[in-house]
Amino acid sequence: MGGAAVTDGGRHRGGPDANPPRRAPPSRTASTSWHRTGGVRCSAPRSKMNWPLMGIFAQRGKNRPNWLGVSRCRLVKVDGLDIHVSGLDAVGGSPALDIKPYMAESGPIGEMRQPAGSSRSCARITEPAASVRTCGRAHRVVKRCLALARPRGAPCMAKNPSSFPEHVELSGQNLVLRDWTEADLPAMPGLFDHPDIAYWTPFVSPFDAAAARARLDRARRLRREGSAILLAITADGGAPMGEVMLRRAPEGTELGYAVSPAFRGQGLAARAVRVMASYAFEHLAAEQVILELEAENAASVAVAARAGFRLLDMPLITGEEKGRPYALQTWGLDRP
Template sequence: MSSTTSPFPDRIELTGEGLVLRDWTEGDVAAMPDLFDHPDTAYWTPLVSPFDEAAARARLDKARQLRAQGTTIMLAITTDGGAPLGEVMLRRAPEGTELGYAVGPAHRGQALAARAVRVMAAYAFEELDVESVILELEAENSASVAVATATGFSLLDVPLIEGEEKGRPYVLQTWGLNRP
C-alpha cells in the first residue's frame, strides 16, 4: 500500500438504489456456494470452481485481508442488510479504481449488479475522491456489457487486456465512468 493510499474503514455499509451493500460475515459462508458455484460464474469470473464452503471461507478471509491491506473492498449485495444475493467489489489497481460484481443465479434479472455498481461508484467518487472507475469485461459477456451500458460506462480506447484464467484465454475490454 502506497503512502498516498488511505486505508479503508474496518466496517462499510452502503445504501442506495434499494440495496444495502454490507461486509461479508461468518454467517454468510453457508450461503456463498449457492451464489457462486455456478457454470456462468466459473466461466466469466476468477472465482474458484467448484465454489464450496471451503472456498467461501477462503473468500471471506481474502476479503478481510485485502481490506486490511487497503487494496480491495468486497461487499455482499443485499436488499435489506440480510441474506446476500451477490457481491460487489472495488479494487485499487494500477490501471484505475476497478469495480466488479457477481450475482447469484437465483437473483439475476433484478438489476442488482447495475444498482450495486451505481452505489459503489458513488462511494468511490464521494468517499474515496477518485476521478473515474473502470470495469474490465469480455465483449462476449452480454450480461456484463448490459450492466456497463445501463450504468453509464463507456468503452475506453485503451489496449485490450489478454490473459488466461483457469485454463481459458480471455480478452478484456476496459469501460470507464467519470465522476459526475
C-alpha cells in the first residue's frame, strides 16, 4: 500500500533535533498492527481453494497470535512531518507503531529459499492503497487497536468478526444463486469434470465423487471462516448449471465462476457475476470487485466485458499451476 504516515495526528512530539532529514534513505521498515483479524487457524494461503491447508507459521496470513506486522516499504518523500511511503504490506488505516531504516546488512543471511507457490501467494500485496497513521505512544495505539477490533467486553481475539450468513440465496438476472447441498453431489462431477474447466480454473482433475465431497466440505468451512462464498448457479433454485464464487482477499473482493460446457451460450457466467457483484456492493460494502483471468481465455475475457468489468493497469500475476505457466490479468468493476 502507499500513502502518508503522520505522527501523533500530524506532529511528532520530539525535541529540538527532531527535524526531518533533508536527504532520506530510499527504504524503511514499518511495524503495523493487524487490527482487523480473526482467530488463529489452519487455512489455505490467500484462500485459494486448490492450495493445501497450512499452519499460520508457514504463511503470512493476518490471523496470528501476535498482531504486530513488519513490512519493508519504499520512502517516497518527506513533506514536513508527513512521511510518504509505497509498497507497504498493510491494510488502509492501519496504525504504524514504529519506523526504522532498512539496511542491506539486516536482510537474510546467505541464499534465501521459499516454496514454489510463494510468488503467486504474494502477488499484488504491495499495490497502492490508503494511508497509515502512526502514534507517538505505542501502548495507546495497541489499546486503540484492540478497541477497534472487538466490542467492549468481547474476548481479545474474536473468532469470526466478519463471517458470511449461514445461508445465502441471491436472485437476479433471471437466475437464482443458492448454497450447494448434499443433494448436488451426484451432479457435480458431470458439471466440472471437463478438460476445459481443468485447464482454465483451479478445479481439480479428474473431478470425481471424492472431489465433489471435498469441495462441498471446503466451501462450508470457508463460509464459516468468512473467507469465501461458493454458490450454485441455477435458473430457479433447482438443478445446478455451474458455480460462482466470492472471495475476500488482501488485494480486494475477487469473483470467480465455472459454467458446465453443457449450459454455455446462455450468458450464465456474466449474469451470475453481476448478481454476485451486486451482493458484494450492497451487503459487504465493497468498493470494487475483481476478476483474475488469462488473456488467452477469450470466453472469460468476453464474460468480464459483458459484465461491465474493465482491464486494470496492474502487473500480471504469473506462476505455474497444474504443470503449466499462467499469466493473469486483473479486471475490475467499481461500485455504482
